[in-house]
Amino acid sequence: MSPPNTHTTKTKTESERKRSPDSRDRASDERAMVADGTLPPLIAAQLNHLLSHSSHSLKVDQIWSGCKNAQFSDRFTLLVPFCLDYVKWDVVYNAQCPWVAPDVIFAAEDEGFYPFFVAGEGQANGQREKSSLEDWNCKDPARLMLLVHELRDLYKSYQMKRVGELDDERLKFEISTVLSREGIEVCMISGSERLEDVKFSVPLLDMNLNKLVHGCPWRHQQMIYLQVVFPISRKYTSSSPPRIKLVSSSELKALLSVEDVKLPIWLDGMCMAEYLPAVEDILKAQIVEAIAAIGARRRFIEALASQFGRPLEADSVFCRKATVLAASGVFTFLVHISLSTQFPKQQPVLVLQSSQHFNSQGTPVMSPPLMDYPWSPRWETSQMVERIYEFLAEECLSFKKYCNDSQFQQ
Amino acid sequence: MDDLPLQKIAISGPTLASLIQRFSSSSGDVDGLLFGHVSQPTPSNLLEDDLPEPSSTRSDSPTLVANVTGFVCSGTVSSFYDSAGRLNEPALRRFVTDRALPGQSLLGWFVGRRRTALRPSLREFNVSSSLSNETLTLTANSQIEDSVKIPPCVFILLSTPLIAQSIHTHDHRAFQFRRSSGAFEPKSMDVVNIGPGFRVHYGAFSPNSPLPWLPCVVRDSSSMEIEEDKRRDGLAARRAALKEQKGLDLYAEGFDVGRLGRLMGSEAANYTSELEGLYEKMLVKLEGLARNVEKSSAKVLEQEQRNMKLRSKFAGFG
Numbered sequence: 089m090s091p092p093n094t095h096t097t098k099t100k101t102e103s104e105r106k107r108s109p110d111s112r113d114r115a116s117d118e119r120a121m122v123a124d125g126t127l128p129p130l131i132a133a134q135l136n137h138l139l140s141h142s143s144h145s146l147k148v149d150q151i152w153s154g155c156k157n158a159q160f161s162d163r164f165t166l167l168v169p170f171c172l173d174y175v176k177w178d179v180v181y182n183a184q185c186p187w188v189a190p191d192v193i194f195a196a197e198d199e200g201f202y203p204f205f206v207a208g209e210g211q212a213n214g215q216r217e218k219s220s221l222e223d224w225n226c227k228d229p230a231r232l233m234l235l236v237h238e239l240r241d242l243y244k245s246y247q248m249k250r251v252g253e254l255d256d257e258r259l260k261f262e263i264s265t266v267l268s269r270e271g272i273e274v275c276m277i278s279g280s281e282r283l284e285d286v287k288f289s290v291p292l293l294d295m296n297l298n299k300l301v302h303g304c305p306w307r308h309q310q311m312i313y314l315q316v317v318f319p320i321s322r323k324y325t326s327s328s329p330p331r332i333k334l335v336s337s338s339e340l341k342a343l344l345s346v347e348d349v350k351l352p353i354w355l356d357g358m359c360m361a362e363y364l365p366a367v368e369d370i371l372k373a374q375i376v377e378a379i380a381a382i383g384a385r386r387r388f389i390e391a392l393a394s395q396f397g398r399p400l401e402a403d404s405v406f407c408r409k410a411t412v413l414a415a416s417g418v419f420t421f422l423v424h425i426s427l428s429t430q431f432p433k434q435q436p437v438l439v440l441q442s443s444q445h446f447n448s449q450g451t452p453v454m455s456p457p458l459m460d461y462p463w464s465p466r467w468e469t470s471q472m473v474e475r476i477y478e479f480l481a482e483e484c485l486s487f488k489k490y491c492n493d494s495q496f497q498q
Numbered sequence: 499m500d501d502l503p504l505q506k507i508a509i510s511g512p513t514l515a516s517l518i519q520r521f522s523s524s525s526g527d528v529d530g531l532l533f534g535h536v537s538q539p540t541p542s543n544l545l546e547d548d549l550p551e552p553s554s555t556r557s558d559s560p561t562l563v564a565n566v567t568g569f570v571c572s573g574t575v576s577s578f579y580d581s582a583g584r585l586n587e588p589a590l591r592r593f594v595t596d597r598a599l600p601g602q603s604l605l606g607w608f609v610g611r612r613r614t615a616l617r618p619s620l621r622e623f624n625v626s627s628s629l630s631n632e633t634l635t636l637t638a639n640s641q642i643e644d645s646v647k648i649p650p651c652v653f654i655l656l657s658t659p660l661i662a663q664s665i666h667t668h669d670h671r672a673f674q675f676r677r678s679s680g681a682f683e684p685k686s687m688d689v690v691n692i693g694p695g696f697r698v699h700y701g702a703f704s705p706n707s708p709l710p711w712l713p714c715v716v717r718d719s720s721s722m723e724i725e726e727d728k729r730r731d732g733l734a735a736r737r738a739a740l741k742e743q744k745g746l747d748l749y750a751e752g753f754d755v756g757r758l759g760r761l762m763g764s765e766a767a768n769y770t771s772e773l774e775g776l777y778e779k780m781l782v783k784l785e786g787l788a789r790n791v792e793k794s795s796a797k798v799l800e801q802e803q804r805n806m807k808l809r810s811k812f813a814g815f816g
Contacts, residue, residue, distance in 0.1 A: 157525065180611060184574065187812070189581030189582075202681075203620065
C-alpha cells in the first residue's frame, strides 16, 4: 500500500460524478418542482420568492392543475412548519386569471380557522382586519410570502386561543408562566383514544447557534426546542406527567444529536418554568462539548494526510466525513470515513469502495460498514490514523477478494 | 331577515345538471349566484299538535327548505367580490337584476373549482359572511309576501376528485352560512327528480316559467292598422307594432292569420296541401335556424379562444 499519486485526478472526477446528482437532487428538490414549466410566470415568481426568502422552512408537497385542459398548473399544497410539525394548506390560484390573489383551503381539522374575520356585533360587511389579500398586486413577487406569514401568525394565535379556552387548571398555569418566552407555540393534537393533547414547542437557549460554527452553511436559524405534550385533564386531581422530547432543526444534526441528550426527570408537581432552566444548563454544556468535538475531528482528518496522503474530499465545516484514496499494488480503492458526533468515544465508520470493480448496475463495489477494528479513544490522533492504516492493509486483501467474487457472480 | 336554520337545500335535477354542465364546460374555476325561494313544507306528521308546547319543538327542529330554482354563472372567479372577500355591490346588483324573475330571490352563491378539497376556503368564508350580512334589498322583487325570508346564506361547492376518475367525476356539497355562529353548517342537498319519492315535493310545487306571457289575439294586419288608427296611440308605438307585425308576417311566409284560420274546422280537409306546404317551409326555416346557431356557436368558440390567448399573453406566456 502506498500513497496514491497517479490516479488522483481520475478518481476524483469519478467520485464527483457519483455524488453530484444525488446531493444536487436533494438540495434543489423544491426548485425542481417549481421549475416544472407549467406554473404561469406570475405565480411561479411568487412561489419561488416564498421558498427562497421565507424565514420558515416551507415546503411544497404537490403542484397540480385546476384547468380543464391541464395546460398550466395553478394550485399547490404548502407544508407550513408550525409547533414542530407541518400544517398542510392548499394554495389555489387560477391559471386563467393569474392576476387574481390566491385562495387558501386549510386542513380539515382546522375547521374553525377563518382568518381576517372577527365574528361579532359588526353587521355590515362583518368586522375585518386589514389583510395582505387586500389590494393584491400580482406583479409583486413578495405578496405570497407576506400572505403566508400573516396567515401563519394568525394560525398561531388561533391555536393559542383554542388551548386557552380549555378547562384545565394546570394548562392555564403553564400558559401564564411560560407564555412570555419568545417564539413559544402551542397547539391541540389528537392523542390516543380520542383524547386530545396540548403540545408546547418551547425554543431553548437564547443564543445564536449559527454563529458558534465557523464557516456555517446554514441558511435558516438553527434552534433547539423542547416539545412538551400535556394530556388534557378535566379535573386537576390526577394529572399525569407530560411527554417530553428535545427537537432540533434538521441541519443541526451535523453538529449535535439532541436525541442523545439525557433529559432531567420531571418530578411530580413540577411545572415548565422550573424544568426549563435545568434543561438549558445541560444543553449549554452539550453544545460546548459539540463545538470542541469539531476540533478533535478536524485534527483527526488533518492527521490522515501523514499516512494516506491528502484526502480527496473532506467536510471542512463539521468534519464529519472524509474520503481518502488508497492502493495495494494495482488494486486502488477509496476509503470513506464517517465520524459521529460522539468521536472519539465512538470510532469512525469505514466504507471501502473499489475504483476498478463495478456491479451490474455500473456502480462501484462497496464494502459493508466497518466498525469493528482496534480502537481506543485515549490514543493520540496520529496513533489512531496509524492503527486504521494497519487495519486497512490487512482488510484490503479480503475486500479485493470480495470485489472479485461479486464480479464473478454476475 | 332572520338567521333561521335550514333543514335542507333542495335543487331540481335539471338545475343541478345545468350547474354542473356550466362548471365542467368552463376552462377554469367559476362562481355565480343562486336563486330560488324558501319554503316551509307542511309537516305530514300532525302528531305535533298534540304536544303541549308545539312552538318549542318547532324552534328546535328547523323545517325551512331552500329551493334552488335558478342560477347565474359568471364563467370566471371574483365576479362580484374582491380578493379579500368584500362584495362588489354594483356587480352584484347587475347580476341580481338580470335575473329578476317572479318568485325568485337571491338565495346564495356557488363556486366550482376543479381538483380541490370539498370544504370552504378562506375567501369563500369571507364572501359568504359578507353576502349574508348584506342589508341592501337585493331580492329580485317583493311580490312574494308569504314566503319566508332568509339572508342569502346558501353556499354550494362543486369540485372534481383530486385524481381523475372515469366514473366518479363530480362532487358537490351544500352549506348554510350562519351569521349567529359565524360558521358554515353542512346541509343535506335534495336533488328533486321525477319519481314516486318526490311526489310530495311536487305536491307543494308552484311552477314558474321564465318565458313572458304572450297575449294571443287573432287579427290580421289590415284590421289592426285601422284599430290602431282609431285608438290614436302614439305614432312611435304604432310604428313599433307595425314593424313587429311585419316581422311576424315574414315568418308566416304569406300565411296570414286569416288564411291560417281556414286550416281549422270543417274546411281543413281541402287545405291539406297548403298545410303540408307550410309544414315544409317551417322545416326549412328550422334547418336555417339550426345552421345559424351552429355558425354563431363557432363564432363564440373562436372568440373564447381569442380571449384565452389574450389572457395567456397578459399572464406572460406569450
